[in-house]
Amino acid sequence: MFNILVVDDEPLICKGLSSLLAASGLDIDHIYTAGSGYEALDCIRMEEIDLLVTDIQMGAMSGIELMQHAKMTKPWVQTIVISAHETFQYAQMAVRLGARDYLIKPLNSEQFLDSVRSVVLKMNRPSPELATYMDGNGDRFRLEEPLPEYSELLNSLLTETAAVLGAEEKLRKLDELKLQGPFFAVIKIKLPLPQDRPEQRYTTRDHSLLRYAALNIAKELLDQEWNSTAFYSPDQEITVIIQWDEQSYEEPSTGQLSRLEMLGRSLHFNIHRYLQLSAVIGISQILKGLSFMDVLNRQASKAILWNNEQPDHFVFYYGDFNWNNYAADPSPEELHTHSNLIVQKAKEYIDGNYAQKGLTIHEVAKKNHVSPNYLSYLFKKNTGYNLWEYVIKLRMEDSREMILNTDLRRYEIAERVGYESPEHFSKIFKKYFGLSPSELKK
Structure with missing residues (x-):
């Protein structure tokens, strides 16, 4: 069963869509409503939401901003956007953030329910190829490797500096690989090897097949909104090169690094969801210029190494640790001290700002110069x-x-502790204490 959150600053629309969903016969467990982006974000943080239906223009936080925050909080949440405007820019941004549909007000009831049905039916349904493998038909699964010449060319670019490549060779590679940039980042995906899973009958062929499936999962996620290429690399890893042109890099968003982190979490989540593999994701910084590809490659590989120190964490960003303060790789003790300091500073900031309306994990992370995920x-x-x-x-x-x-x-207390809606405050209060504010007062 699925949980759906309907978000609109017009209460009648929230009520109407909720009633439609409740009478639809769909496999719905709970239907939540929110009157603002901030209230919706609280709900996403507190509840298990599968589908977000959101208006695009809602005052302090737009539907686009809500989608960005929701993707960072829970990457698997699906979204349908509703809007009173047929503005191409809004639709384009919504699609780039993974929206499954973009509906124009006034909504047609059947069209809306058809859109929701389409999204719900596709949830938890793997691609046909992966389903074939997971149903035990792996022997009939045809393994088609990516073109080895293409992967070899890309891997050579990641290990050779611009100084090594001659000007003519560099231009040829640029043309063949369609890597124009000028901004680049590298993501590495490390899958567990057969020897890492001795408790399972996990052969070398199984690993090749799972690696191929993981590459296809990565490509499917990337094709939604990224200018990128994914390919096999040495040490049985998968490498992704992300690129931006000047215009797309400067487009308004929560920041390209936040989007990369969200992508890393989505990669880990979907590979685990479909293949039952705990992939480790390493994310480089973003640098300008093809000449830094070898640097970005080393950064992504180095980020992955921190899984050795923190085996219960799987998405690592190179910039989350201040490498410049250490002549060599930090010891476990130094890493532990650094981690404690990050948490201490974050706790101090929250203690002083918890009553701030719209407080987000991104703001706390920014104050600590660390990614929200970490x-x-x-x-x-x-x-x-x-x-x-x-x-x-x-x-x-x-x-x-x-x-x-x-x-x-009640509304004054809600205001003082950071809630815009007294009703939402009361709901959280009752869930936390087991009784409402008025019941406690009595």
């Missing part, structure tokens, strides 16, 4: 709380004190 992992590991759980804890404890010791009204 900060979330470290915070949970060190404190036992997810970042947002910790924010909720502070807000609820503060609001409880105000309810018991002041005459402030």
Whole structure:
């Protein structure tokens, strides 16, 4: 069964779409509603949402911004966008963020339900090739390797500096590979080898087949919104080169690094979902110029190595550790000290700003010069709380004190602890304490 979140700043639209979904006969468990992007983001953080149906223009946080934050929080959430505007730019941005449909108001009821049915039916359904393999028909699965000449050419570009390549050779490679940039990043995907899984009958052929399947999963994800190429590389890894031209790199977003991190999490999630493999993802920085390809390649490989120190984490960004402070690779003790410092600073920032409306993990991460993904992992590991759980804890404890010791009204307390909606505040409060604010007051 699926959980659906409907987001619109017009209550009648939320109510109408919810009623349509409830009467649709679809396999729906819960239908949630939110009147703003911030309220919706709280719901996504607190609940298991499978499908997000969102308006595109909603005041403080637009539907596009909500999609970006939702993708970072839970990459698997599917989205249908509704809008009163047939603006190509909005539709283009929505599609680039993975929207499954873009519907124009006033909505046609059947068209809306058809769109939701289409998305729901495709959820949890692997591609036909992967389904064939997972159904036990791997022996009949035809393995078609990518062109070895193409992979060899790409791998040579990642290991040779521009100084090694002559001007003529460099231009030829640029033309063949269609790598124009000028901005580039490298992502590496490392799959477990047969010797890493002795408890399973996992042969070399199985690994080749799974590697091929993982490459196809990567390509399917990348084709949605990235100018990229994915290919086999040495050490049984898969490498992805991402490129941006000047215009696309400067397009408004939460930042290209945040988008790369979201892609890394999506790669890990989908490979694990379809292949039951825990792939380790290494993400480089973004640099300008083809001459830095060897640097980016080394950065992505180095990022993967941190899985040796943190085996329960799987997506690593090279820039999350301040390598310049160390003459050599940091020791486990130095890494532990550095991690504790990141968590301490994040905790101090949240303690002072938890009542801020619209507080996000991205803001906390930015203050710590670390990616949201890595900060979330470290915070949970060190404190036992997810970042947002910790924010909720502070807000609820503060609001409880105000309810018991002041005459402030519910909407005033909600405002003081960072909620725009008194109703949403009451819902979170009851879920946290087991009774509503008015019941506690009595």
